[in-house]
Amino acid sequence: MSNNDQPTRGDRHQPSQEDFDDERSGGLIKKILLWVAGIIVLLIVAGAALFFYYASSAPKISESELASQNGTTIYDDQNRVISRLGLQKREYAKDGQVPATLKHAVVSIEDRRFYKHHGIDPIRIMGAATSNIFGHSDGMQGGSTLTQQLVKLSVFSTAASDRTFKRKAQEAWLAINVERHFSKNQILDFYINKVYMGNGVYGMQTAAQYYYGKNLDELSLSQLALLAGMPQSPTYYNPLSTNTQAATQRRNEVLNAMVRSKYITQSQADNAAKDSITADLDPHHGNTSGGDVNVNEKVVDPYIKQVLADLEAKGYNPYNDGLQVHTNLDLDAQKKLYDLANNSVSFQSPTMQAGVAVTDPHNGQIVAMLGGRHTGKVIYGLNRAVQTNRSSGSTAKPLMDYGPAIEYLQWPTFKSVSDTKFYYPGTSIALHDFDNKYKGTMTMRAALVQSRNVPAIRTLQQVGIKRATTFLKGLGISQKKPYTLQSGIALYISPLQVSAAYAAFANGGIYHKPFYISSITTQDGAVKHYSSTGHRAMNKATAYMMTDMLKGVFTNSQGSATAARLDGVNQAGKTGTTNYPGGSGKSGVMDSWMAGYTKNYSIAVWTGYDHPMSESPIAESSTTDAQILYRNLMQYLDSQNHASDWKMPDTVEAVRVNGKRQLVIKDSKWALQYAAIDDDSGSSDDDDSSRSSSDRSGSSSIDSMVTSRSVFSNEDQDGNNRNQNTTANSNSSNGNSGNNNTNSNAGNSGNTNGGSAQQPAANPQAAGAR
Template sequence: MSNDNQSTRSERHNNNDNQQRNVGGLIKKILLWVAGIVVLLMVASAALFFYYASSAPKISRSDLTSQSITTIYDDQNRVISRLGAQKREYAKDNQIPKQLRNAVVSIEDRRFYKHHGVDTIRILGAATSNVFGRSAGMQGGSTLTQQLVKLSVFSTAASDRTLKRKAQEAWLAINVEQHFSKSQILDFYINKVYMGNGIYGMQTAAQYYYGKDLNDLDLSQLALLAGMPQSPTYYNPLVSNTKYATQRRNEVLNAMVRSNYITQSQANQAASESVTAGLDPDHGNISGSGTAVDSKVVDPYVKQVLADLQAQGYNPYSDGLKVHTNLDLDAQQHLYDAANKNVQFQNDKMQAGVAVTDPHNGQIIAMLGGRHTGNVVYGLNRAVQSNRSSGSTAKPLMDYGPAIEYLQWPTFKLIADTRFVFPGTNTVLHDFDKKYKGNMTMREALVQSRNVPAIRALQAVGIKRATSFLDGLGIWWIIE
């Protein structure tokens, strides 16, 4: 019996050993497969990276330091705007205060002095943040050097953010780091970035916003300038609501504390200062652009031109473009004068947004973004950026036009302006005067902009034919 028991135990032990060896062998195979796949992916990624990098554009010192001028013309080939070097004063190394360098590095690239153009740790951190939805206080995946490369040789359009472009950007960033010192790269960046109101470079921004050189600004002002490139219009200290500019300035100060460049006490003292403190109403007497008209007059038109260029992948601040527009300068001046000088509005808070179209060819010849916009450049353009009701403009387009087209109604067709309950509801429709005028011709109803006749015309036409008519006019519509 004892021999049998020993034999059984021995067999069981051998079986366990065999099972363990089998499991161990399977795990090794899985690990080898995983390792092989990882190696293949790394090799494929490296091959793709170098394939893209092989077609990367050349980059030189002049690309990093210079900025070509983009010139915009009206319909008579008169210059209405210049974007480029005339609004940029290059700051030399000794003209850039250490606190500004520290502020830029803290908010844009905390590991700037540790990487060689591309920061894999930062890329992984940004990717993790995107996956888990954590964005507060996080920096993006691009280093300062990559941002400099993008500003110097690539388009900043969102449509151009492809894998190929990112690979070329990384390759060029590594090359830039091999040929220039960290201090030089930071100098290039500080002098390159767009700072709002049609200017770029932080030295020019210091003169424009404060009428001073960078070396004469305090910590609060330097922190604001360091934070502006992310969204110059959003963080503009010249707008009436400086909430976002203040928040951004404070983010920079807190980042400097985390990087041990300043103490919490210094940050608190700087944060207690208003972002409007020290602003220069004369903008440092920065010279004009030598154009045919005051920039305030053409500002909304130029802003829309810039938006169109950027949507097509151009960088109007560096590409050196010559842009010919349909702007009628006389019409633009009349429009500006009407809104700001000649027409008596009830109060200065009333606003207006206007786009003037040539009915013969559809060209936009003038545009007004608002009244009394002050010294803000490229601010809110109410003609294209503000949501607004189509109002009574819809009546000839959606009601009477389709009735003439599909029902052959003449303009003397009688329509009842009488009590009308909207079908399926208890809602009684009426006009602003809450009165009804009885039967009237379609022409009279349109001239007086009566609501009920328009609704009756739409009811007779039907939504399907009305929207088909709009489609034929090329009008985009939504029915909720």
């Protein structure tokens, strides 16, 4: 090769454009990697700093808290204990009383690396996270160690509000500290004695007695494996339940986990798996009888059932969270109600049932509740106070018919209504009353006091279904299907809903959603308070005028609740009965209701049979059982907290019409026709009789006036204008809208076995009699 072919020094060291590109690319990648690494380091440092910040505020945990058997305690409104979850006599198993086999079973199924970690297990956490991401979890273990579970059971709750990074950090920090101060055996003992085991039982030693009538060291491998697996879902894996397959499967999972951990052989597991899950169960529950609550659990059973449901709805686990729950229960009133229903009041038969709810109109607190009579040994059984499958009968009339008529149409109490032949629109089905008679034209007051059906439905027609639905919604009442005309005398609502709705009349038009719990204290000392923020459901005028009319249900000689009258008690209310539906082959009364209130208490009582089609109808003499139960309870309550009479608001004035005291909204078109009268008594005159055409000069002439002047109601508690325009013509578009909404949808009057009120029954008077 010639010299000309040799590369020069400059040729040998001159970089190409490609070299420049590679160098530039490599530098960019390096910068990106450095940035990523820096961000990761910052995140780790920030996460560590946040972890230690949260850990520094972790609650303290003591040996007594770790060793305690944490059941939830429930108190009444006077701070008296009314229930402790886990009423059984509890036994604490010391280390020497806990078989090694049980410890092996617990570790195998709950925390396989228990003896290798120091409170938290990074490998376990990463494995659980990976399994959750890719959906490969075997369903047996999560990310928390046994020590972390013990900490959670001791100082935290399972509520959704506790599922935060802060709580997880504190839980992990405390778990590390627990591992530093206690041995693995001590930690296992704490856990085994603390966990919830179903049926109100805490701790595996107590569970051994409850389920098998034996101590832990007397149980077989199969039985110990079942106990070890139950804490994951005590109710689902309960061997006393009808779903024994789930308990069997869980026991076998524990046995297989013990084989994988080399604590037992496959042969031992196979032999234990052959045992029936129900073998050797003790129906007498060993030595666990006896508790430390000084109130008969049966007395408070329905209330406690609803409190537990409320706790779970709020995200708590009442069986594991060790809560202190303060309720609104008046224990003395609850005892009185229980005694009246089960011992004092004579019902038609022992199988006749009752559901009762008592609320405080001022705040919505649920004061007392009866779920049923003579319920036997059933715990947390059917609570008839909250069931919505029975028609409320005529107790619906103030809520859907006359209340809206005053609120939206500004009707006075003397507004004339027609009790004449009526057919449901679009049908040939006639609506009747309990007496199968018509009384002609009468005042709204008389129609309500005497509980006439036809005037109520005609009133609903003029109000319109849409406005009636709005009124009901303001009282906490709604349903998925549209309401119909028949709903005006047949709402499917519970005694609790009736009590809360009537309470709004008692409270000047303010509705409070009823509630059970006043405060919850968790194991870490955090307290959460609860209350019901009321909202205006109607004008003060509407509430007062309805109350004034409903007083007559007790005091008027033709009132439907004369059996519930109480001298000296300022009360108002409404009865309701339902008959068997046409075509059922039965006749007579199927349900009987009484709803009433003072300024301090609102009570709703339902009576009837759980299976009415297989029982005799309620006898005429027993239709007042609901009234008598109500009367005795209200008499007791008012003697404890006497209510004054209601004061007429300045938006209402009393007038004299045909010699009777009546009420009218001030400045309405009806008020302009009459001079106000002095009204110091606050009580209405009797309006016993319907009136013939010759006795209607006072009100019918007013009703028949046609004028273009609109009337307004400006009264509102919050000072806001509520201009509700209605025309004076009773045949206006507002009235016609009721017909348009209901032409083909009159309701099912008598079916109370869960049926919906959508078609008129062959016996339409069934739903609204009295």
